[in-house]
Amino acid sequence: MTTMPYDVSGRHVAVVGGGRSGLAASRLVVQRGGRVTLIDAKDALAERAELEALGVSLALGAMPADVPVDAALVVVSPGVPADATPLEAARARGVTVIGELEFAASFLAGPVIAITGSKGKSTTTTLVGRMIEASGQKVLVGGNIGVPLSAQVDASTPDTWHVVETSSFQLETIVHYHPHVAAWLNFSPDHLDRHRTEAAYEQAKARVFENQGPEDWAVVPASDARIRAHAARHGARLVAFGVDLSQEDGVGLQGDVIARRRVRGSPEPLVPVSAVRLTGRHMLGNVMAACAMADLAGVSGDDMVRAVEGFTGLEHALEYVATIDGARLYNDSKATNVEAATMAIEAFDVPVTAIVGGVYKGGDFARLGPPLRARGGSVVAIGEAAPLVEQALGPLVPVTRASTLDDAVSQALAQRASGGVVLLAPACASFDMFRDYADRGRAFKAIVARLAAARGGQEVRNG
Template identity: 45%
Template structure:
């Protein structure tokens, strides 16, 4: 892609938009950025952009600004159905996303991971395994570091390990990972995509450009991803915690196994008991990482050593502190119902659950069986509080009713939960919602939760989570 002298508009000045604008300018493009936020809201970014010779349009999008460009680069947070984007598409202007832009300049091979849940843990783990094998490795994407910011560090002999969201996949064109991983697909972002079918189609774009020389890793236990195999042109490998698969990773007699070919033997990789991450969903993440990194050529012993020492990623079922015998866990990244369900299922009982935030057209009734079985009380926060309460209203009508308490804010939820929880119980932030009603992002929400917990009287210092008994957790779920 030749960019020198081209007029390029970057739409949306989030983390990836800012990185894209600076990258484009370094490539010699004439860059303008356009954002709906006011100049006041962008007061930190604007001086930096102007200093680099980048023009800034704040407080709205001008149609003429959009029309006067050779190329548009969309940030993931910008929907394709905005009036301005619809108009420039009708005129045939080229539109790409930041991932597509970056893919034209990345060196080396790419391992890309998507799914409704587990993306960040699996991406981080794959990156750690590849790095431990001695291969030059960069990690980024939806995980925090924009893909375009990885281009300079990427190497011809290395791997680019990328977490990719459905928003990012909407705007790819030629992006083609040598290894694609589709962990699971459950309802999420329906407010953006409009339907589950559209969301599924966006997720499956991760393997749309693959060929027979590439690999696709799918979850054999997820009905939706299982059906995706029929639409793949690449070589399909599976992972499963419930059954033996023809080729891929599975669990046999308490050991994670990997089979490279349908007719070949299965090799042991590591015992399930050696996995330090809590919850059966993390067993699935490990299985996916085993398949992906074995396909990338990493020896089983390197995978074993790396997984055994791997700790939970921040904001993903992260142990925060023990306060008077009550354990506090931060799963702020549980931004949809399925992720919240997996978080709750990681604990046998006695959970004080904090739910709420910005609704994504979700159905919270799916949480009812787990709440009845394992939750002592629910505390609702944010814009979705009333909807969540209406979906869980049946809890108040049953014998031994489970309290559903309107807390409104995270501060009050932590205070109420800390007053009610007794030794041996757990306070869990697993919101099942995005954070954008009260926080900048899920990371800020998680940090606030951790600050509140550590400020509680008699809070002990944070310590690493001990290796969990996954078999006991599995029986409890």
């Protein structure tokens, strides 16, 4: 939390970006007595009538060279690059430019738990929220998942925990954003189409710890010395997850139980592994991280167990969809980078045919080869990145190309006719063929449902 909220009363604020975050920020500015000009490159917004009724001025169409000259503050949505032309022009004139996350967090009354990472953010954020809720405490979950933080300000109270999925795009534009608990789950190259270099992406992620001090907590993976070094730099108390509890304090496995060990103490059992309903060994790491954060929020092991037992995962995150002709089909459309796709493949010990491709964001597709080859796997390549996928993986495993997702599913099922897994794990963004990863995942599930119905009504889950 910041020490003081941004004062927008009676002031003109330019909000750049008309997505969910920008709309929520515009409403918050109006609620706090400010005047808004909302700028977006789209020609139209579905919310136009509502915004105009609130007194919001709209500047739609091509992105302008500058924001209105009398704007005292610029609030930018995470989808807008931090170096976009109007933002640079505003900075050059001395205007403060901040992100929606920074703006909203300044008004919060309760403590923030911020969760970032290259994969697993949404699952872990959701789990932490469920654990705190199970303990009977007040909690709001949002940020990069579900509800923008600006839309939660009115419900914030001093005893409300804010569990905030925090992306690198949001962290680029923070100033005072101060989580009481900050977790960086993992790191692998991603979003290089925007950050340009791996180093820039890493530095953006590291900012989650930037405003922490000795009164705060940093939750970090035991296996990543680089992340631990970033966290230690700002003085927060560290809790590692995935630790060897015989050697180190933190959260790890004691036999078949996730446990918490404190300095010079004995491990305290929290959650039995048998209670975890999620597919994939990597998901166990997400549960351990969630347990670490929930423990810091005062949640008991019994409450953690109740939360975990009722959680079967998020839509589009290693989501089981159906079984057709002996092959199990899984939707992991949220696997938008190579590391996430690798983890998805490694979640299975049977032959896997992976549907890979979309808009390339960086990373080495060849890393998918060893786990696929070890499982007698293959690849169906789709989208703009299909040539890159074929070039990288063709020497390692069988690769075919499909012009549509429908064709890709049919090809993959033909390759897995004798059983195994068909896995949508694109390792890419979706914008060449779909609106977003969720649109891609829903399309995959609809295709699978049609095929299942045509082949005799196989089991289908449409979550």
